[in-house]
Amino acid sequence: MAQDLRTYLDLIKRRKPEDFRIVSKEVDPAHEITAIVAKAEREARQRPVFLFEKVKGTRFPVLTNLHASRGRLAAAMGCAPEDMLRTYLRAMERPIPPRVVPTGPVKEVLLTGDRVNLYDLPQIVHHQGDAGPYLTAAISFARDPSGETWNCAYNRLMVKGRDMTSIHLTAGKHLWEFYRIAESLEKPLPVAFAVGVHPAIALGALAIGSIDEDERAIMGALLGEPLELVRCETSEVLVPAHAEMVIEAEILPAERIPEGPFGEFTGYSLGQRQREVVKVKAVTHRRGAMFQDITVAHLDHMLLSTIPMEANLYRAVRAMVPSVKAVRVPGPFTCYVSIEQRLPGQAKNAILSVLGADLYMKRVVLVDHDVDVFDDRQMTWAIATRCQPDRDITIITAARGSDLDPSTREDGYTAKWGVDATAKPSLATYTPRHCVPPEVWQRINLKDYLP
Numbered sequence: 001m002a003q004d005l006r007t008y009l010d011l012i013k014r015r016k017p018e019d020f021r022i023v024s025k026e027v028d029p030a031h032e033i034t035a036i037v038a039k040a041e042r043e044a045r046q047r048p049v050f051l052f053e054k055v056k057g058t059r060f061p062v063l064t065n066l067h068a069s070r071g072r073l074a075a076a077m078g079c080a081p082e083d084m085l086r087t088y089l090r091a092m093e094r095p096i097p098p099r100v101v102p103t104g105p106v107k108e109v110l111l112t113g114d115r116v117n118l119y120d121l122p123q124i125v126h127h128q129g130d131a132g133p134y135l136t137a138a139i140s141f142a143r144d145p146s147g148e149t150w151n152c153a154y155n156r157l158m159v160k161g162r163d164m165t166s167i168h169l170t171a172g173k174h175l176w177e178f179y180r181i182a183e184s185l186e187k188p189l190p191v192a193f194a195v196g197v198h199p200a201i202a203l204g205a206l207a208i209g210s211i212d213e214d215e216r217a218i219m220g221a222l223l224g225e226p227l228e229l230v231r232c233e234t235s236e237v238l239v240p241a242h243a244e245m246v247i248e249a250e251i252l253p254a255e256r257i258p259e260g261p262f263g264e265f266t267g268y269s270l271g272q273r274q275r276e277v278v279k280v281k282a283v284t285h286r287r288g289a290m291f292q293d294i295t296v297a298h299l300d301h302m303l304l305s306t307i308p309m310e311a312n313l314y315r316a317v318r319a320m321v322p323s324v325k326a327v328r329v330p331g332p333f334t335c336y337v338s339i340e341q342r343l344p345g346q347a348k349n350a351i352l353s354v355l356g357a358d359l360y361m362k363r364v365v366l367v368d369h370d371v372d373v374f375d376d377r378q379m380t381w382a383i384a385t386r387c388q389p390d391r392d393i394t395i396i397t398a399a400r401g402s403d404l405d406p407s408t409r410e411d412g413y414t415a416k417w418g419v420d421a422t423a424k425p426s427l428a429t430y431t432p433r434h435c436v437p438p439e440v441w442q443r444i445n446l447k448d449y450l451p
C-alpha cells in the first residue's frame with residue numbers, strides 16, 4: 001500500500017471530488033489561508049482539503065484542512081466513520097513495527113549547510129496576535145538519549161531564523177522527557193520533523209499511552225503495513241521515507257528563546273513564554289513538494305486529536321470498568337463517559353481512570369448508559385437531575401495538566417474534577433423517566449391524526 005500523502009489525496013479526489021479544492025488565485029500566507037478555511041467552514045459549511053497553489057513569498061504550494069472531516073480520517077484508516085474508535089483501538093492493541101529502507105522520495109531534494117533557509121517555506125501566520133509564522137503540521141521523531149525508545153508527536157515550531165525555530169514541548173510529555181535527559185547530559189537532542197504525511201501517520205503520532213509505546217508502530221497498524229523509514233542525513237534519527245518534507249534538527253541544551261503569543265485549540269491566544277530552541281541542520285523534500293499546514297484551533301486540528309484521545313480514554317476506562325459504553329472528548333480538557341454501572345463506585349473508578357490516563361484531562365463527567373454522551377442536551381439534563389454536587393463532585397488539587405490552559409495559576413499546574421452524574425444508588429431503582437406507554441406509542445400513526 002502507498003503510504004504517502006499524494007496517493008491519499010488521489011483517493012479523496014476519486015471518492016469525493018468536491019472534498020478537494022484547488023485555489024489558484026495568489027494568497028498571502030499571513031492570515032489569508034486561515035481566513036479562507038475558517039470562512040468556508042462558517043459561511044459556506046464546506047470543509048474540503050485546500051491546496052493553495054500560489055502563496056506569496058514561496059515556491060511551495062500549501063495544503064491545509066486535510067483532517068477537517070471524520071469521513072476523510074476514516075478513509076485514512078480504511079474504515080467507516082462509525083468504526084473509527086474500534087479501528088484505532090485495534091491498531092493500539094496490534095501495532096506493526098516500522099521497517100528501515102535505504103532511501104525514499106523524501107530524499108529527492110537535499111538541502112544542507114547554507115542552503116537551509118526556513119524563510120523559503122510558506123510563512124504562515126494563522127491568527128491575529130500570533131508572534132510570527134508557525135509550522136503547525138510538523139511531526140517530531142526522536143529517540144530516548146538513554147535507550148532505544150522512539151517517540152512521535154506534533155510540536156508547533158515558530159520560525160526564528162534561517163535555521164532556527166522555537167518549539168513548544170508540553171512539560172511532562174514524552175519529547176519533553178527525552179529533552180530533559182539530553183539536557184541533563186548537556187547534549188542537544190537530535191530530532192526530525194515530518195511535514196506532509198498520509199493522515200494515518202498523523203493519527204498515529206497522536207496516540208496517547210506509555211512512553212514505551214511506539215507511535216510509529218501504531219502508524220503502521222493504521223496503514224496496514226510497516227511504516228517505511230529512512231535515516232536522516234545529519235543524524236541517526238529515522239523519518240518517514242514518503243513524507244513530503246523532513247526538517248532535520250536538534251533541540252539545544254540550556255537555551256531558551258521567547259515564543260508566542262499563539263492562538264491555540266483552547267480558543268485563546270496565550271502569551272509569550274521562554275521556550276526551547278531548535279537548530280535546523282538540513283531540509284529534505286520530494287520534488288514538487290507540498291507544504292502541509294494544519295489550520296490550528298479549527299476542525300483540521302480538533303478532529304485529528306480527538307480520535308486518538310477518545311481511543312486511549314476508552315481503553316483506560318475499560319481496564320477498570322468493563323461495561324463502559326461510550327467516551328467522548330467534546331472540547332478542551334473535557335471527557336464524557338457513559339457506563340452500564342453494575343456496582344456502586346464504578347463511576348468514581350471511571351473518573352479516576354480518565355484523570356490518570358491523559359495529562360490534558362481536567363473535567364470528567366460520568367453518566368449512565370441511557371444517556372447519549374454525543375448529545376449535549378442529554379448531558380446537561382443528566383448533570384441537572386442525577387447529581388448532588390456536595391456528594392458527587394470530586395476535586396483533585398495540585399496536579400499536572402496542559403500549560404495552555406489560561407485558567408491555571410501557574411502554567412500547567414492545575415486542579416481537576418470529576419462529576420458523577422449517574423443515578424444513585426442505581427439506575428434501576430431511580431425515579432423512572434417519563435414515557436408514553438409503549439403499546440400506545442406503537443399504535444399511534446401520525447397520519448391518522450395529522451392527515
Ligand SMILES: Cc1cc2nc3c(=O)[nH]c(=O)nc-3n(C[C@H](O)[C@H](O)[C@H](O)COP(=O)(O)O)c2cc1C
Binds near residue numbers: 157205305
Ligand atoms: C496540530 C497539533 C499541534 C500540536 N502542538 C503541540 C505542541 O506544540 N506541543 C505539544 O507539546 N503538543 C502539541 N500537540 C499535542 C501532542 O502532539 C500530543 O499531546 C501528543 O500525544 C504528545 O505526544 P506524547 O504523548 O508522545 O508525549 C499538538 C497536537 C496537534 C494535533
Ligand SMILES: [Mn+2]
Binds near residue numbers: 151174209210211213
Ligand atoms: Mn509517546
